[in-house]
Amino acid sequence: MSKVVVTRVLPPQTQARLLSQGFNIVQWQQDSAMPREELLKAVQGAEALLCLLTDRIDNELLDAAGSQLKVIATMSVGYDHIDVEAVKARRILIGYTPDVLTDATADLTLLLILGAARRIKEGIQAAEHGQWREWRPTWLCGSQLTNKTVGIVGLGRIGEAVAHRLKAFGISRIVYTGRQRKMGIEDRIKAEFVTFDHLLVDSDFVIVCCALTKETRHMFNYEAFSKMKKTAVFVNSARGGIVDQEGLVKALEENLIGAVGLDVTDPEPLPPSHKLYSFPNCLILPHIGSATLETREKMASMALDNILSALNNQPLPYSV
Secondary structure, three states: OOEEEEOOOOOHHHHHHHHOOOOEEEEOOOOOOOOHHHHHHHOOOOOEEEEOOOOOEOHHHHHHHOOOOOEEEEOOOOOOOEOHHHHHHOOOEEEOOOOOOHHHHHHHHHHHHHHHHOOHHHHHHHHHOOOOOOOOOOOOOOOOOOOOEEEEEOOOHHHHHHHHHHHOOOOOEEEEEOOOOOHHHHHHHOEEEOOHHHHHHHOOEEEEOOOOOOOOOOOEOHHHHHHOOOOOEEEEOOOHHHEOHHHHHHHHHOOOOOEEEEOOOOOOOOOOOOHHHHOOOEEEOOOOOOOOHHHHHHHHHHHHHHHHHHHOOOOOOOEO
8 A cells, every 4th residue: 555645635626536545645634834844754655745835845855755755746836845856866756737827826916916006905904994085086096007018027828828818908018038038929929028127127017927946036136126117016926036025125115116916925924024014015915826726626636646647657647
């Protein structure tokens, strides 16, 4: 009987499918991250591990698991929490869940764009705290997307999905930057490839959709924010580490940018005492980009498919 470690309770349909397999399952049952010490104990002798972004997969864990571990399946599109080189050096398979959360994350990115631009945080607080009085011509006026330039950093599947949605709001221009030109996507959405600095200077809305890599870590620092328009709306639904948060705090303190919408931070969760929460024009969500029932069920199912394939000595359907 194969031992399978699962670091969370899965969405209902996939959880039922997992339990029907007859595995020796070690699963964290609480609504919280599996403590590191518990994970290191649980993986001993395991053949498969189903993990999440919050579970650090490194040499310490691999040493604890031992030689029986065949597959690590992460229920995520990103896998920067996995030491890929270390895992592959031990001939352990890695599975992930690509192309599944594009629509959910693109929808959430639009929510952040609109919420930040239209001062939703301030509006909600005003209604709740008794500041809603008579109609006033200039009260809580934000900005709209019509005839604006949108800059997308990282024009992959999510970036393209965001761009398609933004077209409906009457934007005038899309510019993008990244490691290379994306001719096919560029043609489909009529976007222009520009340098990073050009994007910062020209864009009314700057949207981060790129992966977190050594090159992109802290690419949005104080210097980058200083180049943006003072009315610009900055949105990050990718990874928190792409932003130097001290630089962002300083930029907000000096009114260098107009508004901010974040679904990701560094660290996560962001402590309630963090300075970013104090800015009325900084809207922060708790990393819920993929949080639809449909998407989470599909992600879990794909992760389980990877485990089943590996334990049956078949190629992973979704491998890194």
